Amino acid sequence: MGLFNPFKKSEEQPAPPAEEQPSGFFSRLKQGLVKTSRVLNTDIRDLFKQEGRLVDDEFLTELYAILVRTDMGVGPAGKIRDQVKTDFRGRVVHLSEVLTTVKTELVALMQQPETPIQFAESGPTVVMVVGVNGSGKTTSIAKLASYLKSQGKSVVLGAGDTFRAAAVEQLSIWADRLGVDIVKAEQGSDPASVAFKAVDFALQNNKDVVILDTAGRLQTQTNLMNELDKIRRVAGKKIEAAPHEVLLVLDATAGQNGISQAKGFSEAAQCTGIILTKLDGTAKGGVVVPIRQTFNLPVKYIGVGETPEDFALFNAEQFGDALFADAF
Structure with missing residues (x-):
């Protein structure tokens, strides 16, 4: 078996080179x-x-x-x-x-203000990423790492999904391709220990951002939701006020089902924002509206494809312009 290739499309055809992608994120969004x-x-x-x-x-x-x-x-x-x-x-x-x-x-x-990552005033900024399996969490972490690196930030990934070897492998391949550091542990290790080591690595090596992956889980799994709280507490022991952001990854193709996910996670994990993924695979892009109406959480970033370039800050006017670009 070959290594998982995060850039390969589901039909086993490689993604086009960056220079062949549509110019500008608006084109990709449209x-x-x-x-x-x-x-x-x-x-x-x-x-x-x-x-x-x-x-x-x-x-x-x-x-x-x-x-x-x-x-x-x-x-x-x-x-x-x-x-x-x-x-x-x-x-x-x-x-x-x-x-x-x-x-x-x-x-x-x-409508909402653009709300990028709120960086810590000093030292590394810790970002924890949560969501259910299949929501696009690991790929979103890679896209966020690429996005932050393009802004001149040094990034460390914490491979906290220790239950799935494939998740660690996938994140490792992304780290190698993006040229960012990754901290990982043996399968079945305590995810909180990975978070501790990743934050410590960032402190020791003067890194700007730590992005912590977590295992996918349902909001109804109380023991696993409690594990998220443990990861939060461990990160906070190394850096005061960490994690500075807790981002919930939601799959746009889930439509209204995403609302119950957002409610459960936002309460248990104290989420600060949402990454909305897979907008390119659904006719349910309107789900942005009830997410904004129901929760006091900003949609921080959106994903509309498979490559790092298909990821950007959410902007309501740009979103509306893309939806109606060919209407008038």
Whole structure:
């Protein structure tokens, strides 16, 4: 068996070289959101069977159903529908008018300041990453490491998922490719001890950021959630106030199921932000809205592909522009 290649696509074809990727993250975001964009733009366009359409109860009901299909939730979908009703009820409107209102309201619902990693005032910044298996946690850690390294930060990875040898192997390959340090232990070792060693390594070698991987778990597994608290306490013994960030990785393809994950983890792990992954594989990109509406947690970063370049700070205006880029 060959080593796992984190850059290889699922169909066993290597990813294109960086120079062949679309220029700029906006292009990647637009491409990644194409499924959600199609639900919003194409389906709303289909409501207009002629030059204009009367905004009546039938139209509003159909519009509401389309919005719900993006997994933005019934509350936000109802708010957007009601704004269209307020603006246009009883009028014959054109597609562009409705799309403008939908976009404006959607961006407003997602609105938040850009919230990058909050670095410690001195010494290493400790970032703990949590989530369920299959959410894209390990790959997100690699992307975050690449992102921080591009900002001139020195990074150490702590391979705390000691239950799965494949997870440690995958993170090791990423560390080698990215040129960052990694601290790991034997399979089955205490994850808190890995966190301790990784933080100590960063202190001894004047590193800027420590990113701690943790084993995937369900929010209902109390013993495993308690383990996260132990990792927090161990990191805090080495560096006061550590971990400085606890990032929850959510799979956008999970849609509304991601909400219960966010609730469980945010309470147990004291999360400070969210990384939303796999937006390129779903028509449920609207899930950003209920995440922002339900929790006092910022969506810090989003992933729209498999390479480190497909990862960036979340920006509501940019997200909205990408969703509706081909609509007008």
